[in-house]
Amino acid sequence: MVAGAVPDASGRALLLSLRRMNRIRAISPGDNALVAEAGVILSHVHEAAAAAGLRFPLSLGAKGSATIGGLISTNAGGTQVLRFGPMRALLLGIEAVLPDGTIFEGLSPLRKDNRGYDLRQLFCGAEGTLGVVTAATLRLVPALRQRVVAWVGLDSPQAALDLLRRLDQRLGESVEAFELVPLVALQLVLHHIPGTRAPLAADCPWQVLVECGSSVDGEDLATRLAAALATEMQAGRVVDAVIASSEAQANALWHVRENISEAERHDGMAAKHDISVPVSDMPRFVIEAAAAVEARFPGVRAIAFGHLGDGNVHFNVRAPIGLDSRDWLACEGEGITAFVDDLVVAAGGSLSAEHGIGQIKAAEFVRISDPARLAMVRAIKQAIDPLGIMNPGKVLPLASGPAIP
């Protein structure tokens, strides 16, 4: 997404694969923790936790290939951030090799540790610019006993956020995912992805996928969610809703959500932005930012979808109909991205919610970041990697600028 694992064009980069460091070193049910080497694939962590009657609650579309080292280094989010937080919230300990060869041993599964700076967290989201993560201690939670997935039709993003807050109150902490899908995104999926069906009969302008989970047997989560949604419909706050009655139906709803990006690709290239703003401001942002971009760049089509509950949407801008999207992106992409990023800054947001900075966003990160943030980032990099040998040109641009081959 940001060319974070792509070497620069100097021809002097050394590529390091940790795929053979693939052992689960230990599982400690007493600590609710698991120690995995950096090359372990995420789905193997899921399996190991499940075998111990526990769960590692971070999951994403790349779970069959993404490694623990990569997930830590990108501070991956995924579909359960709403309830459990991103990788940062699940990282208890870390082992890393520093640029000078020193091994930082920090795998102890301490829940409380106030020895000054939190060194393990430095490596989370660092994109390999401070050292090589070789192993990590991960937080586990009780295994999932119930899972319910619903699809809900609404009038506006604000109605969606209001629904989330009322579900929080009625269902406690069981809401794990809350994904915003505008009608235009759903229509793209139905058009381009074979075998997909509209979840609702009504063409609601805004729709959400809701997933709830519980580690408790006995409480009927589906009944509680159905009752909550019925109340919302009676009050006129929800237009339509459906609850998956089987695992296959639940997966079919997720299939629609997870194929939005793919469907968009079939439709042509887009200027893509993975942005976050405070959750309470996201309903306003998606409407006003889309209108502002469409007014400033006539003919373009802005679309915002994704993790509304986390205050993170994919804000993509597609070419005017009839133009070659590749040529259009080459001409207009940079200007559109700068325009969107300025709107994000004005809203107190981040130009990178999940994807990191890598090479592609490095110059823009420097352009829009406040001097205090940049000074601290540069000081940390200089202190730990004074020779600048670790993943050069990522997060902070090379002096000569990005040079992607």
Ligand SMILES: Cc1cc2nc3c(=O)[nH]c(=O)nc-3n(C[C@H](O)[C@H](O)[C@H](O)COP(=O)(O)OP(=O)(O)OC[C@H]3O[C@@H](n4cnc5c(N)ncnc54)[C@H](O)[C@@H]3O)c2cc1C
């Ligand atoms: C289909 C799909 C769906 C996705 N969905 C989501 C999502 O919902 N939410 C989300 O947050 N992300 C998502 N992602 C992104 C995903 O989190 C990352 O692609 C993944 O975590 C990268 O892991 P990797 O092992 O492939 O790392 P790589 O791509 O190989 O590396 C990623 C970065 O980490 C660095 N790195 C890798 N290993 C180490 C190490 N051991 N030590 C130091 N640095 C290291 C690399 O230098 C690079 O900068 C998705 C990706 C795909 C392909």
